[in-house]
Amino acid sequence: MDLATFGVQLLNAIQYGMVLFLVASGLTLVFGILGVINLAHGTFYMLGAYIAYGIVSATGSFWLAMIGGVAIAFVAGLALENVFIRRLYGRDHLAQVLLSFGLILVLDDIRQVVFGKDVHSVRPPEFLSGSIQLTANMSYPVYRLAICGFCIAIAVLIFLVIQRTKIGMIVRAGAENREMTRALGISFDQINRYVFAVGIALAALGGIVVSPISTVFPGMGDGMLILSFVVIVVGGIGSITGAAIGALLIGLTDTFGKVFFPTFSSVLIYVLMAAVLLWRPNGILGRREV
Amino acid sequence: MAALRPWLVMAVLLVAAVALPFVVPTYYVQFASKVLIMGILAMGLNLVVGFGGLVSMCHAAFFGLAGYMLAIATPKYDPASFWVSFPLAVGVAALAALIIGALALRTRGVYFIMVTLAFGEMLYFLFHDTSIAGGSDGTFVNYKPEIAIAGRMLVNLDKPLIFYFTVLVFLIATIALLTMLVRSPFGHALAAARDNERRARSLGFPIFRLRLMAFTISGAIAGVAGYFAAAQFGYVAPQMLGWHVSATVLVMVLIGGLRSVAGPLVGAFVLLGLEEYLKLATEYWKLVEGLVVIAIVLALPNGVRHLLTAVLGAPQEPADDQTGVAGAKHV
Amino acid sequence: MIRQALPGQNMSEPHLPDASLRAASLSKHFGGLRAVADVSLDVHTDEIHAVIGPNGAGKSTLINLLSGDMNVTAGSITLDSRDVTRLGAERRARAGIGRSYQKTTIFAQSSVYENVRLAAQAHAKAPLRMFGSARSDSAVNRAAHEALQRTGLAERAAAPANKLSHGEQRQLEIAMVLATGPRIILLDEPLAGMGLQEARRIVELIATLRKGHAVLLVEHDMDAVFELANRLTVMQDGRVIASGLPKTVRTDPAVRAAYLGNHGDAA
Numbered sequence: 001m002d003l004a005t006f007g008v009q010l011l012n013a014i015q016y017g018m019v020l021f022l023v024a025s026g027l028t029l030v031f032g033i034l035g036v037i038n039l040a041h042g043t044f045y046m047l048g049a050y051i052a053y054g055i056v057s058a059t060g061s062f063w064l065a066m067i068g069g070v071a072i073a074f075v076a077g078l079a080l081e082n083v084f085i086r087r088l089y090g091r092d093h094l095a096q097v098l099l100s101f102g103l104i105l106v107l108d109d110i111r112q113v114v115f116g117k118d119v120h121s122v123r124p125p126e127f128l129s130g131s132i133q134l135t136a137n138m139s140y141p142v143y144r145l146a147i148c149g150f151c152i153a154i155a156v157l158i159f160l161v162i163q164r165t166k167i168g169m170i171v172r173a174g175a176e177n178r179e180m181t182r183a184l185g186i187s188f189d190q191i192n193r194y195v196f197a198v199g200i201a202l203a204a205l206g207g208i209v210v211s212p213i214s215t216v217f218p219g220m221g222d223g224m225l226i227l228s229f230v231v232i233v234v235g236g237i238g239s240i241t242g243a244a245i246g247a248l249l250i251g252l253t254d255t256f257g258k259v260f261f262p263t264f265s266s267v268l269i270y271v272l273m274a275a276v277l278l279w280r281p282n283g284i285l286g287r288r289e290v
Numbered sequence: 291m292a293a294l295r296p297w298l299v300m301a302v303l304l305v306a307a308v309a310l311p312f313v314v315p316t317y318y319v320q321f322a323s324k325v326l327i328m329g330i331l332a333m334g335l336n337l338v339v340g341f342g343g344l345v346s347m348c349h350a351a352f353f354g355l356a357g358y359m360l361a362i363a364t365p366k367y368d369p370a371s372f373w374v375s376f377p378l379a380v381g382v383a384a385l386a387a388l389i390i391g392a393l394a395l396r397t398r399g400v401y402f403i404m405v406t407l408a409f410g411e412m413l414y415f416l417f418h419d420t421s422i423a424g425g426s427d428g429t430f431v432n433y434k435p436e437i438a439i440a441g442r443m444l445v446n447l448d449k450p451l452i453f454y455f456t457v458l459v460f461l462i463a464t465i466a467l468l469t470m471l472v473r474s475p476f477g478h479a480l481a482a483a484r485d486n487e488r489r490a491r492s493l494g495f496p497i498f499r500l501r502l503m504a505f506t507i508s509g510a511i512a513g514v515a516g517y518f519a520a521a522q523f524g525y526v527a528p529q530m531l532g533w534h535v536s537a538t539v540l541v542m543v544l545i546g547g548l549r550s551v552a553g554p555l556v557g558a559f560v561l562l563g564l565e566e567y568l569k570l571a572t573e574y575w576k577l578v579e580g581l582v583v584i585a586i587v588l589a590l591p592n593g594v595r596h597l598l599t600a601v602l603g604a605p606q607e608p609a610d611d612q613t614g615v616a617g618a619k620h621v
Numbered sequence: 622m623i624r625q626a627l628p629g630q631n632m633s634e635p636h637l638p639d640a641s642l643r644a645a646s647l648s649k650h651f652g653g654l655r656a657v658a659d660v661s662l663d664v665h666t667d668e669i670h671a672v673i674g675p676n677g678a679g680k681s682t683l684i685n686l687l688s689g690d691m692n693v694t695a696g697s698i699t700l701d702s703r704d705v706t707r708l709g710a711e712r713r714a715r716a717g718i719g720r721s722y723q724k725t726t727i728f729a730q731s732s733v734y735e736n737v738r739l740a741a742q743a744h745a746k747a748p749l750r751m752f753g754s755a756r757s758d759s760a761v762n763r764a765a766h767e768a769l770q771r772t773g774l775a776e777r778a779a780a781p782a783n784k785l786s787h788g789e790q791r792q793l794e795i796a797m798v799l800a801t802g803p804r805i806i807l808l809d810e811p812l813a814g815m816g817l818q819e820a821r822r823i824v825e826l827i828a829t830l831r832k833g834h835a836v837l838l839v840e841h842d843m844d845a846v847f848e849l850a851n852r853l854t855v856m857q858d859g860r861v862i863a864s865g866l867p868k869t870v871r872t873d874p875a876v877r878a879a880y881l882g883n884h885g886d887a888a
Binding site for chain 1: 339345347393394396397399400401403404405407408409411412415416418419420421533534537540541544548574576577579580581582583584586587588
């Protein structure tokens with residue numbers, strides 16, 4: 001493999017990892033702060049992509065698709081939290097797993113009704129299409145670079161909100177010690193709703209963002225869900241930095257795996273996970289058992 | 291008198307199960323076989339979920355793996371020998387459970403769920419992406435396995451009635467095995483680890499080993515179900531190992547009640563019956579099924595156990611007091 | 622694994638070899654926080670060694686280190702001549718270290734009898750036997766009955782554990798430890814939250830534990846401590862500030878200053 005190809009694949013791996021991180025961070029957000037495992041997270045990734053396709057087909061504007069898609073996901077998240085998710089707080093994992101599974105079945109059929117089973121692709125915005133010449137013999141699609149930049153920007157934004165704003169402080173306090181924070185008079189109903197909606201929106205955003213470079217198909221949500229889980233398990237329990245590392249590792253493994261071991265590339269990721277579990281059961285940056 | 295009731299119920303159910311194929315059309319006999327097979331799978335899963343307190347999302351992988359072993363062991367123009375293919379299928383399923391369990395049980399709670407889900411998917415991809423046994427298209431099980439000794443056929447699995455009774459025998463054996471396990475010191479220790487892991491550990495129980503044993507046995511039982519599922523359907527595909535199947539079996543466990551050995555069998559019956567009906571009623575049966583699952587989770591936190599207890603008596607509670615009062619039942 | 626008192630042996634006169642648990646320079650760090658720093662102590666058969674200290678002194682962490690519920694950052698723990706520092710809680714329990722918890726840690730959904738029976742089962746010949754009824758092992762049943770008898774819970778055997786009074790639950794904690802036939806007993810604030818009557822019962826019970834066991838007692842209740850302890854160690858801010866005979870320790874000026882205040886004057 002020559003340097004140019006290696007460079008391109010490396011960038012692909014990083015870009016893929018960034019999207020994984022975006023989606024996985026939505027999942028960790030919901031799990032870390034609300035204590036709920038939501039299997040339907042992948043479904044929102046898929047729905048984001050389909051909604052992007054729908055809006056772009058109807059209006060031709062990718063920006064509208066992005067804004068519209070995120071807005072729809074956010075509102076849907078608020079509604080779902082209010083109706084279903086808040087009944088899961090404090091309940092056992094089996095209940096959470098099965099309720100979110102039920103949601104997947106429902107949302108899948110809704111997608112079927114609205115968009116059918118067809119496979120689509122979406123055109124990226126004009127000024128982001130085309131390639132940029134990075135070195136003498138290596139050019140790279142602008143859009144993919146834009147994705148990397150965008151995901152980093154979102155990650156920084158979330159970090160700033162959580163660490164530097166009042167609402168972020170409340171969210172962190174609630175994650176640490178819900179009883180105490182409640183005793184201080186802070187009501188969590190609103191906050192829970194927003195946290196869940198943001199988590200879902202991140203998944204949808206991931207789907208919207210990849211729709212120009214990846215096929216939009218019904219099963220894409222499942223794949224992303226599992227990968228998000230692997231990212232969290234590999235990167236470490238309770239660590240956002242760990243999730244970033246995990247996402248990058250998975251991105252690298254998957255991308256280079258497809259190059260060198262095309263048939264086994266999907267399995268490689270799980271081999272990586274198995275190796276991490278043998279070495280550090282709590283993930284690379286996970287908190288060790290006291 | 292309270293102690294008699296469970297046995298009475300069991301006897302009645304057994305008579306009904308035996309009489310069933312003689313009074314209903316063949317299609318329903320095949321449906322009943324399917325229910326029994328999924329019942330075996332669900333009951334096996336419940337050893338880990340209900341009695342062990344671990345939500346495993348990869349049991350479909352053990353189920354499918356066993357099915358694939360039968361397909362692979364069946365030659366193109368001959369049936370496979372039961373004596374060879376059955377131990378192979380169940381053995382491979384158990385081995386997979388042993389390996390995956392050894393890795394997954396290093397984690398706890400939600401992470402265990404994620405890890406089992408991931409490993410289950412790994413096996414799915416193994417069959418989907420490679421060319422093993424037909425790749426993503428799957429492969430046929432050309433002939434039902436042959437149960438014969440020295441060339442003389444003992445049991446002809448081609449006949450739906452015979453197939454049904456064979457599966458029924460294995461179902462009863464599974465119930466007997468699980469009942470024995472649950473009442474044994476092993477079963478009590480497993481329940482103790484579920485109820486208060488910290489305390490069980492500090493008493494000296496080897497928790498990892500305990501759970502791994504349960505997980506492996508449960509995987510083997512899933513293998514038994516997978517073998518017969520492949521034999522009945524005559525076809526295996528990677529979807530058999532998919533996590534949607536694992537989740538569906540969990541729904542059966544929830545419906546039937548986590549604390550009872552045979553409850554999941556009832557759950558299998560309810561869910562499969564519901565699916566049959568829905569598939570005929572509407573194109574969007576998945577949506578309705580999804581709503582039903584959500585409703586069950588929200589409305590019946592303990593599954594339909596409440597309904598079941600009214601009819602059948604209190605469910606098996608392994609950590610019962612020595613006096614055995616409160617109608618301890620072993621079903 | 623060494624098997625201690627066979628279930629069935631009369632617990633009040635166990636024929637157990639003498640045992641000792643020794644902690645040497647034990648430390649436990651949580652990030653920057655030093656919960657336990659350079660603590661050494663030991664406890665032998667036929668003695669009650671009490672550990673006291675103000676809140677935050679590190680007593681609970683110390684017990685967690687000794688029982689294996691927490692990993693040590695530095696130092697070693699020796700059971701007789703065997704280094705058990707790297708052993709987890711399960712294996713230490715099987716080696717003969719039993720512990721009760723300050724926050725009641727029982728099998729709440731099960732009966733009192735089942736709780737104690739499980740404890741005895743953990744130390745039976747085949748704790749994970751897969752066939753036969755768990756409740757029909759006579760050796761295990763005997764050990765369970767004796768433990769209940771000894772802690773005065775025999776009448777409450779059939780009651781669900783979560784229906785017990787607080788005091789009874791503390792008794793159950795101790796019964797469970799006894800049923801495992803330990804040589805070393807670690808008691809983590811057994812009198813926590815008890816009324817006078819109940820506390821009296823537990824103190825009398827603990828006194829009977831001395832014979833044949835090495836008992837490490839972490840407690841806040843000063844009356845009980847001075848009544849029971851053969852030796853006394855005082856901790857503050859994770860360190861040992863005094864250790865020795867109770868009457869010597871209570872007059873130690875550092876201890877007075879840190880903790881006992883006027884209480885010591887009553888000597």
